[in-house]
Amino acid sequence: MLLYDIDVITPSSLDEALEILSSRKGRIKVVAGGTDLIIQMKDGIIPRRDLLNIYGLDELRYIKLDDNDMIRIGALTSFSEIASSETIRHYAKILADAASTIGSIQIMNKASIGGNIVNASPAADSLPPLYALGAVVRVASSRGSREVPIESFYRGYKKLDLAEDELVCEVRLRAMSDDEDGIFLKHGLRLGDAIAVVNAAIWVRRDSRSGLFSDARVALGAVAPTVVRARRCEQLIISKKLDEDSMWNAAKAVLESISPIDDVRGSAEYRREMSVNLVYMGLWELTHRSG
Amino acid sequence: MVQAQRWVGKPIPRRDALEKAIGQAKYASDLFPEGLLWGKVLRSKYPHARIKRIDVSKARSHPGVVAIFTHEDIPNNRYGPFNKDRPVLCDDKTRYIGDPIAVVAAETPEAAEEALGMIEVEYEPLPAVLDPLEAMKPESPKVHERGNIARQTHISFGNVEQAFREADIIVENTYTVGTQIHAYLETEAGISYFDENGRLTIVAGGQSPYRDRHEICSTLNIPEDSVRVVIPHVGGAFGGKDDISVQIHLALITLKTRRPARLVWTREESTIAGTKRHAGIIRMKTAARRDGVLLANKTEIIYDTGAYEGLGPAVLDVAIENCNGPYKIPNIDISATLVYTNNYVASAFRGFGAPQVLFAIESQLDAIAEQLNMDPIELRLRNALRRGDVGVFNNKLIGSVGIAKALEIAANHELWRERERYKSETARPWIRRGIGVASAVKGYTLGALPDKGQVGVELTREGKFRVRVSSTEIGQGVLTALAQVAADMLKCGVDDIQLVFADTLETPDTSVTSASRQLFLAGNALADAARKMLDKMRHVAAGLSGEPPEVFDFLDGYAISRDGKTRISYAGIARYMENNNIPLNVVGEYEVPRVEPIPGTLEIPHLFYMFAAALALVEVNTLTGFVQVRKLVVIPDAGKVINPQTFQGQIEGAAVQGIGYALMEEAKIENGILKTQNFSTYLIPSIKDAPEIEVIPVEDGEETGPFGAKGIGEIGIIPIAPAIANAIKDAVGVRPLSIPITPEKLYWLIRSKRSENGSQ
Amino acid sequence: MRRGSAVVKRFSFVLNGKPVEVEVPPAYTLLETLRNVLHLTGTKDGCGDGDCGACTVLLDGRAVHSCLTLMAQVEGRSVTTVEGLLRDSSPDEVQSAYAESGAVQCGYCTPGLIMATKALLMSNPNPSVEEVKEALRGNLCRCTGYAKILEAVLRVRR
Ligand SMILES: Cc1cc2nc3c(=O)[nH]c(=O)nc-3n(C[C@H](O)[C@H](O)[C@H](O)COP(=O)(O)OP(=O)(O)OC[C@H]3O[C@@H](n4cnc5c(N)ncnc54)[C@H](O)[C@@H]3O)c2cc1C
Numbered sequence A: 001m002l003l004y005d006i007d008v009i010t011p012s013s014l015d016e017a018l019e020i021l022s023s024r025k026g027r028i029k030v031v032a033g034g035t036d037l038i039i040q041m042k043d044g045i046i047p048r049r050d051l052l053n054i055y056g057l058d059e060l061r062y063i064k065l066d067d068n069d070m071i072r073i074g075a076l077t078s079f080s081e082i083a084s085s086e087t088i089r090h091y092a093k094i095l096a097d098a099a100s101t102i103g104s105i106q107i108m109n110k111a112s113i114g115g116n117i118v119n120a121s122p123a124a125d126s127l128p129p130l131y132a133l134g135a136v137v138r139v140a141s142s143r144g145s146r147e148v149p150i151e152s153f154y155r156g157y158k159k160l161d162l163a164e165d166e167l168v169c170e171v172r173l174r175a176m177s178d179d180e181d182g183i184f185l186k187h188g189l190r191l192g193d194a195i196a197v198v199n200a201a202i203w204v205r206r207d208s209r210s211g212l213f214s215d216a217r218v219a220l221g222a223v224a225p226t227v228v229r230a231r232r233c234e235q236l237i238i239s240k241k242l243d244e245d246s247m248w249n250a251a252k253a254v255l256e257s258i259s260p261i262d263d264v265r266g267s268a269e270y271r272r273e274m275s276v277n278l279v280y281m282g283l284w285e286l287t288h289r290s291g
Numbered sequence B: 001m002v003q004a005q006r007w008v009g010k011p012i013p014r015r016d017a018l019e020k021a022i023g024q025a026k027y028a029s030d031l032f033p034e035g036l037l038w039g040k041v042l043r044s045k046y047p048h049a050r051i052k053r054i055d056v057s058k059a060r061s062h063p064g065v066v067a068i069f070t071h072e073d074i075p076n077n078r079y080g081p082f083n084k085d086r087p088v089l090c091d092d093k094t095r096y097i098g099d100p101i102a103v104v105a106a107e108t109p110e111a112a113e114e115a116l117g118m119i120e121v122e123y124e125p126l127p128a129v130l131d132p133l134e135a136m137k138p139e140s141p142k143v144h145e146r147g148n149i150a151r152q153t154h155i156s157f158g159n160v161e162q163a164f165r166e167a168d169i170i171v172e173n174t175y176t177v178g179t180q181i182h183a184y185l186e187t188e189a190g191i192s193y194f195d196e197n198g199r200l201t202i203v204a205g206g207q208s209p210y211r212d213r214h215e216i217c218s219t220l221n222i223p224e225d226s227v228r229v230v231i232p233h234v235g236g237a238f239g240g241k242d243d244i245s246v247q248i249h250l251a252l253i254t255l256k257t258r259r260p261a262r263l264v265w266t267r268e269e270s271t272i273a274g275t276k277r278h279a280g281i282i283r284m285k286t287a288a289r290r291d292g293v294l295l296a297n298k299t300e301i302i303y304d305t306g307a308y309e310g311l312g313p314a315v316l317d318v319a320i321e322n323c324n325g326p327y328k329i330p331n332i333d334i335s336a337t338l339v340y341t342n343n344y345v346a347s348a349f350r351g352f353g354a355p356q357v358l359f360a361i362e363s364q365l366d367a368i369a370e371q372l373n374m375d376p377i378e379l380r381l382r383n384a385l386r387r388g389d390v391g392v393f394n395n396k397l398i399g400s401v402g403i404a405k406a407l408e409i410a411a412n413h414e415l416w417r418e419r420e421r422y423k424s425e426t427a428r429p430w431i432r433r434g435i436g437v438a439s440a441v442k443g444y445t446l447g448a449l450p451d452k453g454q455v456g457v458e459l460t461r462e463g464k465f466r467v468r469v470s471s472t473e474i475g476q477g478v479l480t481a482l483a484q485v486a487a488d489m490l491k492c493g494v495d496d497i498q499l500v501f502a503d504t505l506e507t508p509d510t511s512v513t514s515a516s517r518q519l520f521l522a523g524n525a526l527a528d529a530a531r532k533m534l535d536k537m538r539h540v541a542a543g544l545s546g547e548p549p550e551v552f553d554f555l556d557g558y559a560i561s562r563d564g565k566t567r568i569s570y571a572g573i574a575r576y577m578e579n580n581n582i583p584l585n586v587v588g589e590y591e592v593p594r595v596e597p598i599p600g601t602l603e604i605p606h607l608f609y610m611f612a613a614a615l616a617l618v619e620v621n622t623l624t625g626f627v628q629v630r631k632l633v634v635i636p637d638a639g640k641v642i643n644p645q646t647f648q649g650q651i652e653g654a655a656v657q658g659i660g661y662a663l664m665e666e667a668k669i670e671n672g673i674l675k676t677q678n679f680s681t682y683l684i685p686s687i688k689d690a691p692e693i694e695v696i697p698v699e700d701g702e703e704t705g706p707f708g709a710k711g712i713g714e715i716g717i718i719p720i721a722p723a724i725a726n727a728i729k730d731a732v733g734v735r736p737l738s739i740p741i742t743p744e745k746l747y748w749l750i751r752s753k754r755s756e757n758g759s760q
Numbered sequence C: 001m002r003r004g005s006a007v008v009k010r011f012s013f014v015l016n017g018k019p020v021e022v023e024v025p026p027a028y029t030l031l032e033t034l035r036n037v038l039h040l041t042g043t044k045d046g047c048g049d050g051d052c053g054a055c056t057v058l059l060d061g062r063a064v065h066s067c068l069t070l071m072a073q074v075e076g077r078s079v080t081t082v083e084g085l086l087r088d089s090s091p092d093e094v095q096s097a098y099a100e101s102g103a104v105q106c107g108y109c110t111p112g113l114i115m116a117t118k119a120l121l122m123s124n125p126n127p128s129v130e131e132v133k134e135a136l137r138g139n140l141c142r143c144t145g146y147a148k149i150l151e152a153v154l155r156v157r158r
């Protein structure tokens, strides 16, 4: 359905945006890059509403490393900017790797990390890295601002801890240090632009003396209503010597954390196997890196 | 005929390339005639339903809506190339999701779209039949009154049963092949208007202006000379624009409203309502002797043509003709059925029925080679047809047959000779590499069907030539190739050839642009026209100089006497002709030679065949089932390459379509609903999925073709899927019997083998 | 579903180097405006969903899908389409390279590919084969099999 009867309001500052959001609460929808929203509204997947166009709010476009070793990413920052940022490539490499797989260059140039977070697709590629890196989301409204750890931001399929007058403004992550490592894995049905059948991110901290993983986080996407942490799997790789058998055992433990469904990209059964196999491949890569 | 070749064989960039690259070329979807109405089509929601009532009154009174048409506005509401089974707008029933019910014409696109939602259609859903095997049962719901068997035939030569008894080995398999969608980048599109002479003009993406005109006129009951069909640049076709799409609907709007109209399908509409490659089931039982000689092949082919036949009957013939591969097999038996279902309409798609059966026979050959522990290329060479051989239908192969040569090139290729080394180069324990080979064959021309075409040539007063063909430029580069051929035949520069194409008013009927034979047919008709033209010019030169006509020869735009003393420019000749009222144009004609069809077929056998061999190097991720094609070597038997650049482009493009067909293009249909309606779910290969492709032409020369050329448009896709399937077998030890070989399908195959072996 | 009357607003932006103003619904896409309103048809519509790249234009110098860009997002910015690459009616080197390498068959994907190539070369004049493939991975071509497209791009890198 064409959008000729939809009005679009373009605020000139974040404050103005928050004002409009609060005065037209629930009757206006945010559009950032528009790469999800425009299609969803045309296809009638989401209700037709007037749009608040924040695409030009450059104050929400930044990548900063602050004095406390925290990386701050403005919500409007595009995946091109994230993928090519020296800061992200050095201190949050798995996020940069994920960013560079999002759609095509044209999508990466426009798609924002805030949009990826709020659109809340279970297959969103930035989310497993954000889970694995323990990111925190900052949201704001004309009432003030608050911070939510990424995992508690999601309460179910496309259910968010986000009020109608709130805007996501920033994501914050701790910069990775030299003893940390990680990997992003995405299984799509072609090498070009493809939505993940399953994606995963693994973050580990290596104990310099034993060479074992002293800490780990494993997150998987497209296998449950939200991205999930595979906690049982994490336990099986922390402080354990990892050989073929124990890697497979740990990988199989992800099955406890996931509840995939059938869709056009794959059956639930296939997604289960892919979850295990992707995590195995990730562990193999991590254990075969010198560290 | 020995002809000097100055232009033929040269890699001349296509003449329309720059115009397209700067964004100036106009496609049908780029046209916006003044005062146009926006057309939109209402399509069926049910795969099979009786239409009880259509109420357009609310929609008609919606602001901006000018007219709404239904079946009541169509005088002869059935069309189709073989069997007139398809309604312009559904009347009694809808037969697939997407069947057109009404056409809206409105002042704005918004009004047109909104009006669609206001048309009330009362349906009585009928049980749908979606599985071709089910559809064949007599008790199944009928898609058409005549029953669900659109065509069925049985052909047998020799005695297969006896051969099976005497054979050393027999391989028997059932193959399934999925629907493939053309996915051209430009959807079906067109405009219509009355021209200044009051002629109803349709400018639309298509492949055959004369056939489109015929369908428009016969359904709307208007005289053919009152309609002009023009086909401009087309954004891809591959057979998918061989059938009617927007043309009749556009003509209807303009005819009834007297206003110009524009109708462009959305991507979703194109994937739903556009025609497709036939899905099918192929059972094959193949027998061989211990030394590798093939003894018999028994084939059962079932093709799902969906709700309407389209070109299905001819597609089935091509399947029948090629299901034995390019091999000598003394005993064959083929039963073939074209089945109606409530699925999407299948018709022409590059390869036209051959890619499916070649996937089957080439997998069979591979399985035989494996059982005999024989080199797969050696097995193929042992059985390969050669020129002068008698084919499986007792038909003598009088044309060139380059398959053995192509296979020899494959056997000597580094990728084949050093395949063990290539296979060992893998980076991860779960990655396996494999190399596979396959052959391909397909007749070109329309086989035993009558096929005749005309080409006009006109000498302009500047001494250049205007060549008129109704061939369409669907991206294949035929116009550039024809210009090269014309320049060599008419002895002038390639830039002196102006081409007028695909317009029923301006160009004679050069027959349909399909079956890879446009260059062959138009080229031969052009040769006839060129002969006539040069003859005329020779006589004029004689008249002008007082020398006898036979002393004149032609070179670079001049008639030159044998002693070289008299040189008359083409412009001089043209002026003289004009001044003396000698017509400056001629028409050449060519009728493709053919034989009588064998009983039970429409157009089998062909006199001319194209061939190819291909090698594929694949990498399989055994933990995901994902296959990456790393390299393809395609060795087509080209006759003669007219333009190496367009030739390679055709083969490379076909090869990558073949990769899509083999691995990722899965039209998922559930309960009659296509689940993959856009490019994010119906995946076609991207640049990252395209491997290095080496193209090695075999140039054996086909004497009957222009300068020895054959058709090459389709052959490139045919060997790809089986070569990839065979490479996958080589890599992981399981034989895929079903394409597309998606990661999930292959994963389960590998997985079941792994659990058979009891390992991880 | 809501069926209001059309909202129309005036937008100013720079199109191929020249300031333009259009009055269109603000949620019209740039693609709809270029093709259906301005009849500047070099930019192609292959899907309208961001999946094919045929509609690629440069927005402030970066390759984006015009089918996923609202007019309200174009306000005050600069848009370059394939027509805007011509300099004194002579083709850009990328356009010539595509034409000469045989990278153009039906040509419907070509303008989008050329714009994506242009954007790549502006930020990275000497890309590797891998970088070219990444940059063009969202531009589908059904005709060429991509070999000649790759060749064309490699021909113009520094
Ligand atoms: C062809 C194509 C390919 C794609 N491929 C991928 C892929 O590979 N991986 C992947 O993860 N995604 C993919 N996507 C999805 C999409 O590009 C991403 O989800 C993108 O990050 C969305 O960002 P956006 O700025 O475009 O959001 P928009 O479309 O503008 O908005 C998305 C949603 O978020 C809301 N929103 C946006 N910003 C904010 C904010 N700051 N505060 C509150 N709400 C907000 C909007 O209201 C809307 O509901 C693809 C999309 C397309 C069209």
Ligand code: FES
Binding pocket: C044, C045, C046, C047, C048, C049, C050, C051, C052, C053, C054, C055, C056, C065, C066, C067, C068
């Ligand atoms: S039309 Fe924009 S990506 Fe296809």
Ligand code: FES
Binding pocket: B185, B235, B236, B475, C103, C104, C105, C106, C107, C108, C109, C110, C140, C141, C142, C143, C144
């Ligand atoms: S040339 Fe036809 S789609 Fe690329």
